[in-house]
Every structure is written in C-alpha cells, then in structure tokens.
Amino acid sequence: MRRQDSDHMKSTLRGLMFMVAWAGIGVLCLNMPTFALADDTSAPCSALKRIVAAAPGGFSSVQPGDANTVAQPYGQDAQCAAKGGTLTCTWTKAADSGSTKDALQAVAPDIASCLPEATHDQNSAARQHFYIGERGQRTQITATTAGSGKLSLAVSGK
Numbered sequence: 727m728r729r730q731d732s733d734h735m736k737s738t739l740r741g742l743m744f745m746v747a748w749a750g751i752g753v754l755c756l757n758m759p760t761f762a763l764a765d766d767t768s769a770p771c772s773a774l775k776r777i778v779a780a781a782p783g784g785f786s787s788v789q790p791g792d793a794n795t796v797a798q799p800y801g802q803d804a805q806c807a808a809k810g811g812t813l814t815c816t817w818t819k820a821a822d823s824g825s826t827k828d829a830l831q832a833v834a835p836d837i838a839s840c841l842p843e844a845t846h847d848q849n850s851a852a853r854q855h856f857y858i859g860e861r862g863q864r865t866q867i868t869a870t871t872a873g874s875g876k877l878s879l880a881v882s883g884k
Contacts, residue, residue, distance in 0.1 A: 778867065780883075781811075788808070793815050794815070816872050826876065830852070833869045834849065841856065855868050865881065866883075
C-alpha cells in the first residue's frame with residue numbers, strides 16, 4: 727500500500743470516528759430527561775385557560791387551586807378571590823425577577839403565548855391588558871403592579 731493511500735485512509739477513518747462520536751452524543755442528548763422549571767410547565771397555562779373560559783359564567787367552573795396555579799411561576803404567596811364577576815390574584819414577585827415592573831413584563835408574553843386568540847391592547851410598565859371576544863361580551867385579562875414588590879392579575883367576563 728502506498729503512503730498516500732494510507733494517509734487518505736487514516737483521514738477517512740478519523741472523519742468517520744468524529745461523525746460516530748457526534749452521533750452518539752446526539753443520541754445521548756435526545757434520550758436524557760429534560761429539566762422542567764416552574765414556568766415551563768403547562769399547569770399555569772391550563773389553569774389560565776380554564777379561568778378565562780369560566781369568566782362569562784362567573785367562575786363557577788373554576789377548579790380549586792386554579793387561580794393560585796396561574797401565579798405559581800411568578801411568586802409563591804398568591805391570594806385569589808372571585809367577586810362581582812372578576813377573579814383577582816395578588817402575589818409577591820419572585821426574588822430573582824428584578825424590579826416589580828420587570829416581573830410584570832415577564833408575565834405578558836406568557837399570557838400571550840397561552841392565549842394566542844387574545845388581543846394585547848395595552849403594554850406599559852405598570853399594566854398589561856388583553857381581551858378575548860367582541861365588545862360587550864369580552865373577557866378581560868389585566869396584569870398590573872400592585873404596590874411594592876406585588877403583582878396582580880384580574881380576569882373578568884361580561
């Protein structure tokens with residue numbers, strides 16, 4: 727065998743070994759369990775969808791804990807209550823979420839991705855507003871700052 731052929735064969739084998747190694751790493755990565763963070767879970771989105779769907783009927787079909795579950799990714803001490811056709815939750819922002827305004831800005835994209843049919847008609851540092859439905863029969867979703875370190879989410883139906 728000539729030296730030139732031997733060098734070519736070594737180069738080809740190195741290339742094949744490289745590809746096999748990367749393929750093995752790819753297979754390992756695909757088979758590894760993934761890590762889920764609180765805001766990656768579908769539970770808050772599913773709960774928000776149930777709350778929004780229940781709004782026109784006065785929230786009678788909301789499951790126990792749904793309201794607290796919606797606030798779960800953003801804080802741990804949610805206090806929620808339905809009164810006069812509006813369900814309101816207030817909670818202390820998570821310590822790692824920056825300022826209260828930063829925390830509010832993080833809530834809006836999650837609402838938008840969870841409720842793609844909602845219109846996001848107000849985006850300010852202190853208030854995020856969405857609605858679903860025609861005028862006169864709208865469900866309103868409003869996230870606001872609620873004092874020092876606090877956020878509030880209100881869902882109301884007409």
